[in-house]
Amino acid sequence: MLIKKKQGLLQPYYLLEIISGLWITLRKMLFDKKVTIQFPEERRVYSDRYRGMHYIKAVNGVENCTACMLCPTVCPAECIHIEAGERSDKEKYPIKFEIDVLRCCFCGMCEEACPKDAIKLSSIYEMSQADRTVFDKGFLLDQRGNK
Ligand code: SF4
Numbered sequence: 046m047l048i049k050k051k052q053g054l055l056q057p058y059y060l061l062e063i064i065s066g067l068w069i070t071l072r073k074m075l076f077d078k079k080v081t082i083q084f085p086e087e088r089r090v091y092s093d094r095y096r097g098m099h100y101i102k103a104v105n106g107v108e109n110c111t112a113c114m115l116c117p118t119v120c121p122a123e124c125i126h127i128e129a130g131e132r133s134d135k136e137k138y139p140i141k142f143e144i145d146v147l148r149c150c151f152c153g154m155c156e157e158a159c160p161k162d163a164i165k166l167s168s169i170y171e172m173s174q175a176d177r178t179v180f181d182k183g184f185l186l187d188q189r190g191n192k
């Protein structure tokens with residue numbers, strides 16, 4: 046059975062609300078400053094204090110890191126894994142230097158603790174990957190100079 050309901054007093058005026066909503070959208074589109082950008086063609090400039098992808102600084106191709114183990118010690122997420130070794134040009138250096146980015150909370154404590162200014166956080170924010178991401182030493186060195 047079809048039940049017919051009586052129209053409420055204000056129901057015939059719903060069109061006014063729709064028009065008012067459309068006007069707000071149109072006004073925002075035409076006159077307001079846009080808050081979105083055409084990524085990846087356009088990119089935002091982040092503050093110098095932004096903490097993004099890590100990198101290891103190197104001078105003349107030699108990493109600044111002396112494998113002192115301070116950064117894995119202070120890291121609250123326990124995501125830095127270093128294996129230390131020795132070689133002729135350097136008393137101690139990291140044979141292995143890995144950061145498990147999925148665990149990292151980008152607190153910047155590794156950067157703060159480093160006495161050699163070796164580990165840095167850049168302003169690169171594009172780090173999404175389909176798989177679990179671990180930055181190894183080669184990758185971290187390749188990022189050097191990135192700010
Ligand atoms: S930024 Fe923080 S959580 Fe990430 S590796 Fe450094 S100390 Fe660990």
Ligand code: SF4
Nearest residue numbers: 110111113114116159
């Ligand atoms: S990056 Fe810095 S704090 Fe970490 S092991 Fe190397 S020298 Fe030590």
